[in-house]
Amino acid sequence: MIRTTFLALLLLISVSCQPKSTKKKAVEATAKAELPEKTVYTSAQLQEFETAYFASGCFWCVEAIFESVKGVKEVVSGYSGGKEENPTYEQVAYGRTSHAEAVEVYYDPKVISFFQLVQVFFGSHDPTSLNRQGPDRGAQYRSIAFYKNEDQKDVIESYIKALEAENVYGRPIVTEVTEFDTFYKAEEYHQDFERKNPNNSYVRNVSIPRLNRFKENFQDYLKEDAH
Numbered sequence: 001m002i003r004t005t006f007l008a009l010l011l012l013i014s015v016s017c018q019p020k021s022t023k024k025k026a027v028e029a030t031a032k033a034e035l036p037e038k039t040v041y042t043s044a045q046l047q048e049f050e051t052a053y054f055a056s057g058c059f060w061c062v063e064a065i066f067e068s069v070k071g072v073k074e075v076v077s078g079y080s081g082g083k084e085e086n087p088t089y090e091q092v093a094y095g096r097t098s099h100a101e102a103v104e105v106y107y108d109p110k111v112i113s114f115f116q117l118v119q120v121f122f123g124s125h126d127p128t129s130l131n132r133q134g135p136d137r138g139a140q141y142r143s144i145a146f147y148k149n150e151d152q153k154d155v156i157e158s159y160i161k162a163l164e165a166e167n168v169y170g171r172p173i174v175t176e177v178t179e180f181d182t183f184y185k186a187e188e189y190h191q192d193f194e195r196k197n198p199n200n201s202y203v204r205n206v207s208i209p210r211l212n213r214f215k216e217n218f219q220d221y222l223k224e225d226a227h
Contacts, residue, residue: 038195041074041106049073050109052117053080053146053180055102056125057133061207062103064194065124065214068226071111076104077186077193081144081178089187095138102144104183112221115155120221121145122163124214128171134206146180153177 056062059077066075079087082099091097105117125133127143147153156177164173185191193200194207215222 038192039073046074046106049106050114051148052105052107052114052152053102053148053183054105054117054121055081055100055142055144055146056121056127057101057136057141057143058207059101059103059186059190060193060203061210062101062124063192064207064211066103066105066117066120067192067195068211068215068223069107069112069117069120069218069221070223071108072105072117072223073108074106076106076183077190078102078104078184079186080146080180080183081142081176085184087184089190092140095140098139099184100140100142100144101186102146102183104185114152115159116221118145118156118159120214120218122159122175123218124210126169127173127175128169130174143175144178145175146178148180153179 054062054066063075063077066072078101079092079097079099080102082097084091084097084099087097087099092099092101107117125143129143131137131139131142133141133143145156147156160173160175160177163169194203194211197203198208215226219227
């Protein structure tokens with residue numbers, strides 16, 4: 001499985017989000033569209049699943065990628081990795097906190113493992129770019145793989161060592177391996193942003209192409225309706 005993923009990573013050209021000024025304009029210029037079907041889980045139902053946390057640039061893009069993965073039941077956009085309580089989008093996006101844009105992934109471990117989610121994480125962004133994903137600059141867009149226990153920490157660190165041993169990226173990986181503390185859900189208009197706004201110029205030009213590249217290289221990981 002690791003060797004297959006190495007080949008996928010070598011083929012993948014990560015495309016992250018645009019600068020926050022462009023992103024803000026994209027929110028304001030959003031066009032309405034009919035929404036595709038999506039299973040909605042109650043809070044009680046979500047508690048039956050495991051959670052994992054990642055940060056790899058704009059959470060609109062990251063949320064859409066993990067939503068396409070089999071075994072993933074729900075993905076929530078938010079903020080994590082910092083110390084400030086109850087941060088807002090304006091504070092995080094303009095670098096006024098120590099948080100990063102992040103996602104909370106609810107998944108069924110009987111269908112997909114934490115290790116495979118780590119593969120998705122590293123295969124869908126550039127983990128060698130310090131405090132930047134594409135044109136987005138700042139610590140709020142840094143790469144972070146969060147762990148909740150020592151087993152998860154070992155999975156992440158071992159995978160990083162394997163990637164570097166194979167020289168998959170050609171540069172050192174700068175992803176932070178951070179113990180998970182607190183996740184703050186982002187404002188409601190950020191949730192399922194790509195799904196709700198397929199005609200938005202930012203979504204068409206950045207988020208969807210990044211998602212499609214991921215799908216092309218990780219077809220075995222996709223839900224049946226995500227192909």
